[in-house]
Every structure is written in C-alpha cells, then in structure tokens.
Amino acid sequence: MGDRRENAVAYAREHVEEVISRLSEFIAIPSVSTDPEHQPDIETCAQWLVNELGALGIAEAKVIPTAGKPVVWGDSGPVGAGAAEEAPTLLVYGHYDVQPADPFELWTSDPFTPEIRGDSLYGRGASDMKGQVIAVLSALHALRETGELPVRVKFLIEGEEEVGSPNLLSFVTANSKRLAADLCLNPDTGMLSRDDPTITYGLRGLVYQEVRLIGPAHDLHSGIFGGAVHNPAQVLAELIAGLHDQKGRVTLPGFYDNVRTLSAEERESLARLPMSDEFYLKQSGAPALFGESGFTAEERVGARPTLEVNGILSGFTGEGAKTVLPSRAMAKISMRLVPNQDPQAVRESLRRYVTEHLPPTVTCEIVDIAASPPLLSPVESAGNQALADAIKRVWGKKPLFKLEGGSVPVSTYLQDAMDMPSVLTGFGLPDDNLHAPNEKLDLPAWKNGIQALIHFMLNLGER
Amino acid sequence: MGDRRENAVAYAREHVEEVISRLSEFIAIPSVSTDPEHQPDIETCAQWLVNELGALGIAEAKVIPTAGKPVVWGDSGPVGAGAAEEAPTLLVYGHYDVQPADPFELWTSDPFTPEIRGDSLYGRGASDMKGQVIAVLSALHALRETGELPVRVKFLIEGEEEVGSPNLLSFVTANSKRLAADLCLNPDTGMLSRDDPTITYGLRGLVYQEVRLIGPAHDLHSGIFGGAVHNPAQVLAELIAGLHDQKGRVTLPGFYDNVRTLSAEERESLARLPMSDEFYLKQSGAPALFGESGFTAEERVGARPTLEVNGILSGFTGEGAKTVLPSRAMAKISMRLVPNQDPQAVRESLRRYVTEHLPPTVTCEIVDIAASPPLLSPVESAGNQALADAIKRVWGKKPLFKLEGGSVPVSTYLQDAMDMPSVLTGFGLPDDNLHAPNEKLDLPAWKNGIQALIHFMLNLGER
Numbered sequence: 001m002g003d004r005r006e007n008a009v010a011y012a013r014e015h016v017e018e019v020i021s022r023l024s025e026f027i028a029i030p031s032v033s034t035d036p037e038h039q040p041d042i043e044t045c046a047q048w049l050v051n052e053l054g055a056l057g058i059a060e061a062k063v064i065p066t067a068g069k070p071v072v073w074g075d076s077g078p079v080g081a082g083a084a085e086e087a088p089t090l091l092v093y094g095h096y097d098v099q100p101a102d103p104f105e106l107w108t109s110d111p112f113t114p115e116i117r118g119d120s121l122y123g124r125g126a127s128d129m130k131g132q133v134i135a136v137l138s139a140l141h142a143l144r145e146t147g148e149l150p151v152r153v154k155f156l157i158e159g160e161e162e163v164g165s166p167n168l169l170s171f172v173t174a175n176s177k178r179l180a181a182d183l184c185l186n187p188d189t190g191m192l193s194r195d196d197p198t199i200t201y202g203l204r205g206l207v208y209q210e211v212r213l214i215g216p217a218h219d220l221h222s223g224i225f226g227g228a229v230h231n232p233a234q235v236l237a238e239l240i241a242g243l244h245d246q247k248g249r250v251t252l253p254g255f256y257d258n259v260r261t262l263s264a265e266e267r268e269s270l271a272r273l274p275m276s277d278e279f280y281l282k283q284s285g286a287p288a289l290f291g292e293s294g295f296t297a298e299e300r301v302g303a304r305p306t307l308e309v310n311g312i313l314s315g316f317t318g319e320g321a322k323t324v325l326p327s328r329a330m331a332k333i334s335m336r337l338v339p340n341q342d343p344q345a346v347r348e349s350l351r352r353y354v355t356e357h358l359p360p361t362v363t364c365e366i367v368d369i370a371a372s373p374p375l376l377s378p379v380e381s382a383g384n385q386a387l388a389d390a391i392k393r394v395w396g397k398k399p400l401f402k403l404e405g406g407s408v409p410v411s412t413y414l415q416d417a418m419d420m421p422s423v424l425t426g427f428g429l430p431d432d433n434l435h436a437p438n439e440k441l442d443l444p445a446w447k448n449g450i451q452a453l454i455h456f457m458l459n460l461g462e463r
Numbered sequence: 464m465g466d467r468r469e470n471a472v473a474y475a476r477e478h479v480e481e482v483i484s485r486l487s488e489f490i491a492i493p494s495v496s497t498d499p500e501h502q503p504d505i506e507t508c509a510q511w512l513v514n515e516l517g518a519l520g521i522a523e524a525k526v527i528p529t530a531g532k533p534v535v536w537g538d539s540g541p542v543g544a545g546a547a548e549e550a551p552t553l554l555v556y557g558h559y560d561v562q563p564a565d566p567f568e569l570w571t572s573d574p575f576t577p578e579i580r581g582d583s584l585y586g587r588g589a590s591d592m593k594g595q596v597i598a599v600l601s602a603l604h605a606l607r608e609t610g611e612l613p614v615r616v617k618f619l620i621e622g623e624e625e626v627g628s629p630n631l632l633s634f635v636t637a638n639s640k641r642l643a644a645d646l647c648l649n650p651d652t653g654m655l656s657r658d659d660p661t662i663t664y665g666l667r668g669l670v671y672q673e674v675r676l677i678g679p680a681h682d683l684h685s686g687i688f689g690g691a692v693h694n695p696a697q698v699l700a701e702l703i704a705g706l707h708d709q710k711g712r713v714t715l716p717g718f719y720d721n722v723r724t725l726s727a728e729e730r731e732s733l734a735r736l737p738m739s740d741e742f743y744l745k746q747s748g749a750p751a752l753f754g755e756s757g758f759t760a761e762e763r764v765g766a767r768p769t770l771e772v773n774g775i776l777s778g779f780t781g782e783g784a785k786t787v788l789p790s791r792a793m794a795k796i797s798m799r800l801v802p803n804q805d806p807q808a809v810r811e812s813l814r815r816y817v818t819e820h821l822p823p824t825v826t827c828e829i830v831d832i833a834a835s836p837p838l839l840s841p842v843e844s845a846g847n848q849a850l851a852d853a854i855k856r857v858w859g860k861k862p863l864f865k866l867e868g869g870s871v872p873v874s875t876y877l878q879d880a881m882d883m884p885s886v887l888t889g890f891g892l893p894d895d896n897l898h899a900p901n902e903k904l905d906l907p908a909w910k911n912g913i914q915a916l917i918h919f920m921l922n923l924g925e926r
Binding site: 221 | 706751780
C-alpha cells in the first residue's frame with residue numbers, strides 16, 4: 001500500500017503541467033451563468049467537461065438538461081465488484097459556471113486567457129471552482145494510471161451555482177438513484193491560508209421571508225392625513241425593532257430552544273482559527289462589530305443563529321421632499337439557522353410574531369421565499385477523518401475545522417434527505433479574489449490539494 | 464353703499480356667462496408645470512393672464528421670469544389717493560399651473576376642452592385653481608364697472624405650485640417692495656361643501672430631513688457576516704421605533720413644549736366640522752385610524768404636530784431572495800408643526816435624537832431638506848372677519864373655520880417675514896377631483912364665491 005500512495009502521488013506530480021494546461025482550457029470557456037449571452041459557452045463548457053471525464057476513463061458521463069443550465073453527471077462504475085465488500089461510492093459536487101468578469105479594465109490579464117504569474121494562475125473561475133474540479137479529476141487520473149480506483153466516483157457538476165442553484169434540488173430529487181452514494185465531497189469551501197488546510201464541519205440554514213404591511217388604501221398626503229392614519233413604515237420599523245433585545249438576541253419565542261451548545265473544546269478549537277474579531281472588523285469595514293453578547297464574532301457567525309433585514313422599502317425614496325404617507329411598507333427578513341433549529345418552526349414563529357404584534361391599523365402579507373435546514377458534518381465522521389488524515393500526510397499538520405455562516409442547500413439536502421454525509425473542503429485561499437477582478441488560484445496549495453485528494457480516496461477505499 | 468353692493472353683485476350675475484367663457488379659454492391652455500414639454504403652454508398661459516389683467520384695467524401687469532416658471536404680477540395702483548386715508552392693499556396669491564391630466568382615458572370629456580355638464584364645469588384646473596383666480600378677477604371687474612375699486616389689488620400668480628414652488632420664496636424676497644400689501648388672499652384652500660363656505664385659519668409647518676446610516680464599508684453576505692456586524696436597516700428601524708411612544712406621541716424632547724393649546728370653544732367649533740373620524744377613515748381607506756390619544760382625527764391633523772416616515776430604503780428590495788447585509792439604510796422623516804413650534808428647534812431635536820441614540824456600529828448623515836413654520840390666521844383678524852361677513856351676506860350663514868394639516872410656505876412667509884396676514888379660503892369642493900381625472904368646478908358655489916369676494920373687498924375698503 002505504501003507504494004500505491006507513492007506511485008499515485010508521484011504520477012500526479014510528474015503530470016501537473018499537463019493538468020494545468022487542461023485547467024487553462026477549462027477556464028478559457030467563459031461559462032458565465034448570470035448572462036444569457038453566454039448560454040452557448042455554458043453548453044460548450046458542459047460538453048468539454050463530459051469529454052474530459054470520458055478521457056479520464058469515467059465509464060459514463062453526460063450532459064443532462066434541466067429547466068435551466070445543464071448538469072454534468074458522471075459515474076466511474078462499480079469498483080471491486082465481486083469482492084466481499086464493494087468499495088464505497090463518493091459523489092463529487094461542483095459547479096462549472098463562473099461569475100461575470102466585469103469590470104474587465106481592472107484585470108491585469110484577460111480573465112479568460114489564463115496566465116501564470118508567480119505562484120498563481122490568474123483567470124475567472126481559477127479558484128471558484130474550476131481549479132477545484134480539476135484537482136479532483138487529476139487525483140482520479142493519477143490513481144487510475146497507477147492502479148485500480150479505490151472508490152466508485154460519481155459527479156454532480158452544476159451550471160447554476162453562481163445564480164443560486166434554482167434547479168438543483170429538483171434535479172437531485174428526480175435523479176436520486178443515479179446520484180446515490182455513501183458520502184459527498186464538496187470542494188467549494190476553501191482553506192484559511194496556504195499553510196492552513198481546512199475542513200468545514202457546519203453550514204447555517206436559511207429562512208427567508210418578505211413581510212408586507214398595507215395601511216391606507218393608497219398613498220396619502222402627509223399633511224392632510226398625518227395624525228389620523230397609522231404609517232405602515234412606522235409600524236414596520238416597530239416590528240423590526242422588537243425582533244432583537246438589548247443583548248443582540250433574537251426575541252422570537254423558542255428561537256434558541258434547539259440551538260446546539262458549543263462545548264468548551266469546540267470553543268477553544270474555534271478560538272484558534274485565524275478569524276479574530278479584528279479579522280471581521282477589517283473585512284467588513286464597519287466602525288465596530290456587533291452581535292449576541294457572550295460569543296466571539298466567529299462563534300456568532302458560525303454557531304449562533306441570526307436574523308437580518310436584507311432589504312426594506314416604503315414610500316418616497318428619491319431626491320428631495322415628497323410629503324407622502326405611504327400606503328405600503330415591505331421588508332425582506334432572513335434568519336440563519338444552526339443545528340438543531342427547524343426551518344419550518346422558525347418560519348412559523350416569525351409569521352406568528354408579525355400577526356400577533358400587528359396593530360389593527362394595518363393588514364399584512366407574509367411571503368415565504370426560501371427555507372433550508374442547517375448542516376452539521378461532525379469532525380469525527382468517517383469522511384472528515386479520512387480527509388484529515390490525508391491532509392496530515394501532505395501538509396504534515398492537522399487541518400483546521402471551521403464552521404461557515406453561509407448556506408449550501410444541496411449539501412444539506414444530500415445529507416438529510418439522501419443520507420449522504422458531507423465532506424466540505426477546498427484548496428482556494430481567502431485572498432483569491434473570488435467574484436472580483438484578478439481571480440487567482442494559488443498553485444502550491446492546489447498541488448498539495450491534489451495529493452490530499454489522492455490520499456483521501458485511498459483512505460475511503462480502505463474502510 | 465347698499466346700491467354699491469347691489470350694483471356690483473348684479474353686474475357680476477349678469478355677466479357670468481362671459482366670465483365662464485374667459486375661464487374656459489384659460490383652462491384650454493394646458494399649463495402643466497410638471498412636464499417640460501408644456502413649457503410653451505406655461506409661457507402662453509402667463510401671457511394670457513397678463514393680457515386678462517390688462518383688459519380688466521389693472522394698471523400694471525407683467526410676466527416676470529424666475530429661475531423656473533415665470534410669475535404673473537399685477538397692481539391696480541393706489542385707490543383713493545388724496546383722501547385722508549388711502550384704501551388698503553390686498554395681495555392676491557394664486558397659481559396658473561395645473562396638474563398633468565393623465566390618465567386621459569379616464570376623462571369623460573377632454574381635460575383641456577372645458578365642458579359644462581349639470582352644475583359643473585369640467586376641465587383640468589377648473590377648480591385647482593384657474594376657477595378661483597378668475598373668480599377674483601370677475602369680482603374686481605364687477606366692482607370696477609360699477610364704481611371705483613374699494614381696495615388696491617396686487618397679484619402674485621405663480622407657475623410652479625404643482626411642483627412645490629421651488630422659486631417662489633426667493634422671488635418674494637427679491638420683490639418684497641413690489642408685493643407689499645396689508646393682507647394676502649389665498650383662495651386655494653376650498654370649502655367643505657356647497658353649503659359650507661369655509662375659512663382656513665391655520666396651516667401646519669413642515670420640517671423634512673433625510674437620515675442616512677452607514678454600517679459596513681460595502682454590502683456584505685448575510686451568511687458570512689451575519690452575527691458579526693450590525694445591520695444598519697435594523698438600527699434605523701430601532702431609531703424610528705423610538706420616535707413614538709405607546710400613546711402615539713412623538714418622543715423628541717420638548718416637541719410639545721410650545722404647542723398652542725386648544726380652548727374648549729375651539730374644540731367645540733372643530734367638532735362641528737363635517738370631518739368626523741368616519742370621514743377620515745373613509746377617505747384614507749385604512750383599516751382603522753390612529754394617532755395621539757386624547758384628540759379627534761380632525762384635531763390631530765389640524766392642531767397637533769406629527770412625525771411621519773415618508774420613505775425608507777435599504778438593501779435588496781427586488782423579487783426573490785438576496786442574502787445581503789446592507790451597507791446603508793436611509794429614511795425620509797418629516798414633521799408637521801403647529802403654532803408655536805420653531806422649525807429650527809425641531810430640526811435640531813431630531814438631529815440630536817439620532818446622534819445621541821446612534822450605536823458605535825454605524826455612522827450617520829442627516830440632510831436638511833425643507834423647513835417652514837406653521838401659520839395661524841386668527842378667526843378674529845380683520846381680514847377673516849371681512850370675509851366672514853361677506854360670506855354671511857351671500858350664503859345667509861356664517862362660514863366654517865377650519866384648520867388644515869398641510870403647509871403653504873409662501874403664506875407663512877408673507878405673514879411672518881412681510882407682516883401680511885393671510886386670508887385662506889376658496890370655492891372648490893372636496894369632490895372636485897383635484898389632481899385626478901374629471902376635475903370639475905361646482906358653478907353654484909363658484910358664483911356665490913364671486914359675490915362673496917365683491918363683498919369682501921368692499922368690506923376691506925370700509926375699514
């Protein structure tokens with residue numbers, strides 16, 4: 001087995017220039033999902049990826065249409081068939097679409113003509129996440145060229161991640177057999193620095209609602225009616241103000257009831273992450289930080305639920321003075337959830353809060369826009385431990401385990417509905433300029449990542 | 464003197480058809496001030512009015528340019544010169560511009576082709592306020608044709624009332640000598656019904672400000688930063704919520720200190736107005752009324768100060784879900800003031816409230832947009848009593864005295880800075896469809912109004 005690992009790693013090392021050249025070809029296809037003008041590039045890109053999977057010897061690979069951009073699906077076929085125990089199946093989630101590249105003038109080199117400068121490969125999608133997809137393919141290729149695949153690998157590579165994956169959940173539901181696997185690798189979450197390989201062990205869930213208040217039947221003159229009629233913008237402000245207490249806690253009844261408590265060990269571990277309050281202050285550019293008292297910023301973002309006003313609108317918002325008493329007021333309100341909060345219960349509690357606190361002077365409509373549960377992928381899970389060991393073999397140190405404040409509904413769905421534990425990682429860095437000009441991929445971290453993925457798959461095969 | 468009155472009234476009666484024909488010509492000029500395409504019509508209309516004043520024998524009449532639409536100015540010249548006491552001077556304020564007429568398809572007859580149906584003359588501006596201006600001219604004409612004018616009359620007829628009179632105050636300041644008078648008649652406030660001639664004895668003042676809060680340096684991802692950074696939309700909601708107490712009173716320190724108390728008599732008199740709470744409920748279409756406890760809706764609108772959110776905006780307000788933690792939040796906040804509140808003091812108190820309650824997590828900018836003081840034109844003033852007597856002679860009953868919640872900065876300015884008491888009245892009705900399709904002028908009320916204006920000017924001349 002020692003040879004097996006060494007051979008595969010050596011193969012990957014020797015052929016890395018070819019892999020970079022394949023990655024550059026991938027980046028050169030401007031698969032921008034936000035812009036309908038790039039629809040042909042989306043299709044070209046999906047087909048390119050299918051061809052690439054085929055060239056790597058993946059038995060089945062195809063472009064599958066959805067109501068939106070197509071999904072690239074692949075399956076290496078069973079491994080170790082006939083043996084006492086079949087090798088496990090790993091589903092690799094990824095996306096082949098990229099963010100728009102504008103403003104073009106801020107790029108040092110053309111975003112779709114990849115260029116290496118120093119340790120970095122520059123180009124739109126280099127880090128997010130074409131480089132990550134190619135890292136997996138390179139690891140697989142090295143394993144194949146030096147023996148049998150240690151695991152069966154399936155692919156679910158979507159083309160709509162940058163527009164919010166509107167068709168992904170229905171695709172997954174409709175193709176659950178085709179996607180069935182023992183665990184899912186999502187290499188889209190990144191690492192904290194070149195020397196800090198990272199595994200994300202939790203994502204927050206999301207409940208997103210729109211609250212609309214209707215007061216008078218039409219906009220009124222604030223002089224002629226001000227004093228006689230309740231202003232729905234004022235009512236909305238009062239409702240929003242009541243949603244947090246003096247300590248920055250959300251006041252919805254039962255909001256914290258099922259929230260997982262952080263153990264002392266976990267808090268110590270989170271405190272070691274290079275994401276101090278100072279980090280959040282600098283990244284946000286806010287005059288001062290804020291949040292639930294008794295927790296660090298990192299804990300509040302990763303392990304505590306929050307409620308945000310994402311938008312609010314009422315009345316006249318142009319230049320100058322218009323003396324309107326508005327008929328309507330609207331707020332977009334979302335909550336980030338942590339284990340073990342239930343999105344349906346949280347959704348209902350906001351609905352109840354609004355209706356119970358609504359004065360008789362206005363009526364309301366509450367629109368449910370999105371809901372997805374939180375995800376916890378325990379540090380000690382088989383998948384995370386297989387990856388942690390792999391990382392240690394390459395970097396010579398244990399990975400950092402972090403919690404992320406954002407939401408990845410597909411990972412949650414795969415874990416909850418399809419019983420497929422998530423392994424969340426990636427080899428992009430915080431300063432890769434994701435979604436910004438001069439996106440880059442850090443090649444040393446990425447090359448280590450390919451080796452770690454080789455060990456990860458070998459570890460999984462040894463189960 | 465009996466003959467004098469009778470003769471003038473009889474003259475007006477006999478020539479009313481000619482006056483309606485002059486009014487129709489006036490209405491036919493589409494002097495819409497909101498639309499630059501109508502600029503030539505504005506100029507035509509101003510010139511038409513100057514010609515009309517000249518035809519009535521007004522000694523001086525001319526179009527005077529401003530930075531915006533021109534003002535029509537006129538002066539009948541001194542009356543009773545050489546007598547022991549010169550007759551008083553009356554300044555007539557009005558506007559010759561009109562609201563846009565769209566949606567055209569909702570008009571029964573063309574808005575700029577006046578048409579009489581039943582008791583009404585239909586056309587844009589018929590009631591607001593070309594009809595009112597022509598009523599004054601008709602009264603003057605009848606007085607002139609039957610004797611000497613009892614008062615010197617000056618005219619200040621602007622072309623920007625429907626766009627907020629942006630250049631009027633500076634015009635008045637720059638032309639104070641030319642406009643000097645003993646009192647000012649503004650016939651733009653209307654009556655409560657055909658049988659309820661009305662004098663408005665108070666207008667509210669206005670302070671209008673924009674509060675802008677800035678939190679993080681740019682919009683943030685609500686998953687990645689939610690919990691670490693204070694949301695400026697939430698801060699703004701909390702600030703707004705703090706501006707009213709449980710009883711619907713404004714919490715700004717000292718806000719009510721100088722508010723004029725209503726006497727028992729005045730409250731009784733206001734209670735007799737046909738503007739019950741039911742009226743406000745129906746007019747507004749709100750599910751229920753609201754306001755400072757202890758006062759009727761009419762008192763709250765006319766005699767009590769209020770604070771309104773005229774507009775509020777932050778973050779994402781489009782369709783669907785965007786998980787943004789906004790960098791900025793803005794609210795337009797205005798206060799209606801009553802005697803004897805000081806606009807500067809009120810403006811400063813909102814500024815102080817915001818800065819004193821601002822958490823260290825956001826910064827703020829407060830923009831002063833408008834400020835004008837309230838106006839009180841006492842019921843017992845000479846002008847109001849001269850008009851009340853005139854109305855009684857025509858309608859056979861005393862006028863109603865009402866307070867209006869809106870603001871007319873020019874009247875306030877003329878009264879405060881130029882020592883010119885206001886007489887606020889008009890012969891338009893609440894159902895004249897002002898600013899709406901099928902605007903009309905009630906001819907019976909208007910004809911009575913012409914007679915009342917004849918008596919009013921004669922009464923002033925008898926002082």
